[in-house]
Amino acid sequence: MEISEDKIRQLIRQVITEQSDPYRVPIGVSNHHIHLSQEDFDKLYPGQKMKIKKQLKQPGEFATEQTANIIGPAGKIEHVRVLGPVRSHSQVEIARSECFGLGIDAPIRLSGHLDGTPSIKIQTPDAEISVQGVIVAKRHIHMSLEDGKRFGVKMGDVVSVQIESQDRRTTYDDVVCRPRKDFVLEMHLDTDEASAANVRDDTFGHIILPKEN
């Protein structure tokens, strides 16, 4: 098997990073998904309970067996997965590249920040409802309180993350830190961001703190 100089460089960077980088952060890629309130879940899946398909990395979060279609003025996306547990307000997260096909100009927001966000139809074989709360996820890092102390950041602080991937090295700024007792260290990117930076299963990020003023 031939191995390119670029590949060797990437491997060296990766091994060095893994062995010695205290600012290393694992990357989790979020495909489009739906969060539902109990009320909306009961409308869309009458008589059903959330059926866990897969635990996610953040404790208590899981992908369910349930999917639904989301329908905008210009088009739809089928089989969008519902994540659990239920939330106080329903919310649909899509990639920015999907806004065009749906005909919805969703703003870039942190989860739960739904003021003034557009609506979308959610459709199952049993029901079709309209939900206000379509967003494109703002880049963020889940972390424990200990991680927050270690990095010297608090909830809402903004950092940059450098991604040393092959052929598409990228630095993402505007990344919001979210330290919380029950969180596990993980940067969340959506499918656009992961593809743009050529993120693979073995790709990590490196947190860059803002320079002292």
Add this chain to the structure above:
Amino acid sequence: MEISEDKIRQLIRQVITEQSDPYRVPIGVSNHHIHLSQEDFDKLYPGQKMKIKKQLKQPGEFATEQTANIIGPAGKIEHVRVLGPVRSHSQVEIARSECFGLGIDAPIRLSGHLDGTPSIKIQTPDAEISVQGVIVAKRHIHMSLEDGKRFGVKMGDVVSVQIESQDRRTTYDDVVCRPRKDFVLEMHLDTDEASAANVRDDTFGHIILPKEN
């Protein structure tokens, strides 16, 4: 109309950049597209000529009225536009996020670098052919020879480009410079990269040269 602090910051950055930045580079976003050899064009569109729909920014390049479906082992994308003029070898450029749906793991390559690239079926009402040469475009900047001199870069040099967009500021590394007599200054990003960096019509890049060794 309310205007957020973030929006004001972005506007200030933009105006300052426009007025004073010699390293400013316009951004062109490339959707998935097809380049065809004359032979393949004649098979797919027998008796037709390329019909110009729109001139592109690079002189002599144009979008045609012709589209085709591209079909991989896992799925297809319909109505993919053919760009002109014809080339010596056919080539299909897709976004990395589209690789999954098609079932094709296309490498990240500069245009025309097709050694060992996978094949795909191209389908029109008149024909279906298999073409070897599916790539995900490597980030690059078209520029005139004068631009090349001004930046101090030659064909193949690699730079970074900082994108000061709202909510998703990003620095893309691994950007290849392509100065040529008939080129016009323009950074090409694909739809993944443009969405990941929240590139809008009024978003520009800022070229960062590698540090002197």
